[in-house]
Amino acid sequence: MSVTLDIRLKRANKVYHEGEVVAGVILLVCKEALQHHGISLNMEGLVNLQLSSKSVGVFEAFYNSVKPIQLISSNVEVAKAGKVPAGKTEIPFEFPLNTKGNKVLYETYHGVFVNIQYTLRCDMKRSLLAKDLSRNCEFIVHCQPQKAKVVPTPVNFTITPDTLQNTRERTSLPKFLIRGHLDATNCVISQPLTGEVVVENSDVPIKSIELQLVRVETCGCAEGYARDATEIQNIQIAEGDVCHSLSIPIYMVFPRLFTCPTLETTNFKVEFEVNIVIVLHDDHLITENFPLKLCRV
């Protein structure tokens, strides 16, 4: 006997804000009437922290700090033990998205060491012989728009062999002059990162220019912390020996789920950076780093 259990949210994009109501239906489809021992629905918001392998060991002492942080949780009984009639049954539900106390609902974020996730979970208890049914459904929380106005402040940059740090043999570097600007480093998350880059001249042909979006996640507490930077995505904006002194647009859409407004709490931090990476034909790699501050308006 086949039964399907599903959770359907009213909003197609599944995006909710604090104070709103998460509404939807539990959908049950079965061929014949179905006996059950109760259906319950559970909503939970969790922050999962994980220590990178290189940090484990050093920080084992404060493992406490890495236990999941619960942001929101509530549970309702949808149906008491009984029967579900054959066919399609829809049970509507609503959850107000309110926190208890002074807790804040952080924005949904899927990272490597930090994960902020909100789920609905529907459980159907059944008799001993039949397996219990369960269904998960993630919904997305966007934090409240920031009140303060974001004033974009353009950031200019010039890259020459002389501006570089961390070079091994400065002398062997070919000559180049690359200029450009980012329209802003305090970015609105729903709008792309924009700017321009101009290769004024370069002795060695350019192979590629890329934008590398990096997340910097910090877990820890007063006793110590682990800070790790990992790449989210790498977007190529120029390929090959581009025309000199012609401005090339910088344009990158912030990926959903993998980015969130820059977040700083007592237990963890999520920050973002962008690297402008210039690869020369002789495989020299030139990187210019810009910390970003993401926000939602």
Place this chain on the structure above:
Amino acid sequence: MVNVRVRTYPGLQQVLISFSHKHIMSLLLIHSPDGESNSASLHKCLCLLFFRVILRSRGRNYDTELQRCRPEAAPVEFGDYHPLKPIMVTDTKTRRGARKGSTSSSSSSSSSAPADPLSSMLDGTDPLSMFASEAPTISHSDLGRKRREKEEEAVGQDFEPWSSKRGEILARFTTTEKLSINLFMGSDKGKAPSPGSAVSEKVRTRLEELDDLEEGSQRELLNLSQQDYANRIEELNQSLKEAWASDQKVKALKIVIQCSKLLSDTSVIQFYPSKFVLITDILDTFGRLVYDRIWTMCSDPRPLPESFTVDDVNDTAKETCLNWFFKIASIRELLPRLYVEAAILKCNRFLNKSGIQETLPRLTAMIRGIGDPLVAAYTRAYLCRVGMEVAPQLKDSLNRNFFDLLGTFRQISGESVQNQLVQQRVEVPEYLTLYSPAINWILQCIAYRAPEPLLTEMMERCKKLGNNALLLNSVMRAFRPEFVAARATDFIGMIKDCDEAGFPKHLLFGSLGRSLACADPPESERLTILNEAWKVVTKVRSPQDYINCAEIWMEFTCRHFTKREVNTILADIIKHMTPDRAFEDAYPQLQSVIRKILTYLHDFSVLFAMERFLPFLDMFQKDSVRVEVCRSIMEVFIKHQVEHTRDPVILNAMLHICKTMHDSVNALTLEDEKRSLALLIIGFIRMVSFGRDFEQQLSFCVEARATFCNLEPVLVQVSQPHPFITIPSLSSIFSRLSLYLLSGQVALANQCLSQADAFLKAAVSILPEVPRSISVEGKLRSSESFLLDFINNFLATLLVVPDHPEHGVLYLVRGLLNMVQDYTWEDNSDAKVRVYVSALPLLAAMSQETYLYSIPKVDSNETLYGGDPKFLSEINKLSETLIGQILDHLKTLGRDESTRRQGALAFSLFGVLLAHGDLRNNKLSQLAINLWNLSHKHGYCETRVSVRTLEYIKHQALQPDMSHLTDTVQRLALQSRT
């Protein structure tokens, strides 16, 4: 019961009296009122004729009968009855139109009916197209296609669509070098978050799906020939569709990304434009699939209107659409990201109003990041292509693309490009031509309905770049021909200023010539232009390049100059193409030269007087091409030669051409091919006339007969002067019969009585040879109906054939009837008796004082015998015999229980008696009544027909001299249906 219908034919009044009965229909033809008779109209009317009578035929006054019939006929529309009417009418009209040389008169005649039953079939009522139009929701891709067509219309018919460029590019940019495809389905690994993290299960699986689908399926296909390459790409196109159909959207996206990645590979650069064509096909497919899918998501409950707005789109569809854009925005590499986003540009319509408007400039700017100028140029071309399709009103991005292109032009001479060319051993001129399709397309988009000042500005910008030949070429190709033509002299100057080493000049002149072929430069400049252009063209060394260019300029020359200049150019072409038999590789171009000449030169005496024309034809040495060329010349000749000709130059040349076509016929030639060749040759022969100079005409026909012995239809044409010799050589018995009949009629019309006799006699004598069944369109069918038709036709002719003084009275009629008697008819057939019934009207007509029709200057029997009683009694005797035979047969039928046939036959005889017999005669009247009763005896008569017959008789009885019918009609009882 008689239905009288009048129909006016040009030059011929035809009254049709039809006894509507299943088996008999007698038709009465009356000559044109002006009394004029010519053989042509005679032929036409003869074939419809049946006659009637017997013991005593009633006296007829055909004129008054005609007058009487006319007014009654008026209210009855012939057209709504006769099924063949539309065809017959317009056929005559169109044929006339064609003869007069009006080229496009096909269906413009005043008739409301379609010109030809075939085209009327296609007029939307074709079952296939009906099916297609009735099924609006067959599949979504179909819907998409339809929508696309509609939108292309938004651009307008005058915009040459990409689809028409495709083939040209694929044919032009080819390579013999080996190609490779490197598909790397498991790429972009670094993008995924490192495993083992706390990424939710679902997200992880999705990411894995993204990466692991055909994981490690890096496929590098090496050593592909061009055809292999195209096939592989087509395979990818198929697998894209399959993946989509099986809901593997991610896989579909991957295929598209990998394909667009191939466009950044410029190895085997000569092939790049073709590669672009192949791969953008896939992108177009993808764009359509995505658009259609989202479109269908919104079509519940009813389809989205064509002019939908964002508000009509539901949230799910929007979310799906947004997902696509996010997914594409995260494509790592620049080129695939650009191409794929461009491919689904149209989907912006689902998200917001200004999406397309904002995206186009952004993508345009992003193309600047592409380092390789060729790759960038083609990316721009694709963006313009999508832009024109989706939002043709957004001109700014088009211009922006072009200016950016100009801005990056210096890269072509840069080190990277030059190194690449050295590496691939490609010359600069060849490299430059690779840009043409892309730049042409961009300029075409810009120039489309653009104001003059914009074009001038573009031209100035090109000039500033030092008359860059590549750009100049594209400007000439893409801008309105009128624009180019008006400045032709300027352009020639600019072409001259161009760098010799760069873009090939003959291509520049080719492009100029192409514009001038469509639009006229100022009259005063034309000769200078031709001279200047030809100076360069004639210097082109490679025969292939030369002929490509010369072919283009031929149009301009033919349009504006006389045969002298055309002749000069032909001479030049011959000079260039003859060495090393270069013409062998240039047949298509040479054919096009001929086509262009034929488009403008219709005077064949001028054409063939051109010294170099026939030598030019001699260059077509491959048989198939040669025949094709001859055929095209013949077609033009038939279409445009209005007057008959006897010009020896034309005749000689045309005979030569026809002979070439004729000689191509061999045992393997298809029937259709033979037929069309024969038609063409016949067309020519028909146009030959030596007027009254019969000797000449005869000798021409003799020559033609000798030349065209392989094509029977042609023989028929040329056989007219000596049918005795040619007709027996024909294989089709019915061709022979009708030719004999026609020849006899022609002979009569020309007062050649003895010949007429001989022809008709010959026809009678071969009647027994007619087989019982013949093959019609490949199927074996009974010949009976054909034979009956022929005999009726023949009988109708016999009315006017005077008796031969040395033979007996009605010699031919008797002869024919004897043959009919002896012929082995099919078993159980009434055909023989039906011939007898048909012969009765003839006999009746023959006994009149004045015949229904006659041939001028030929005395028919009416005059010869002058109503001699002996002659009349001969007729009566004959009628009696016939009626006797018919009655005998009727009896037989009664015995055989074939009562239905008996009834029908009796009724037809009744009809004949009624129409032609003198029913004042008691015996005859009694016979008629008996026949009526017989025909009704077994109840097979249609009551409707009977009622109408009675009505007709009553009506007739009202006429003077016909009152006796009143008695008769009273004795005709309707069968009671008890």
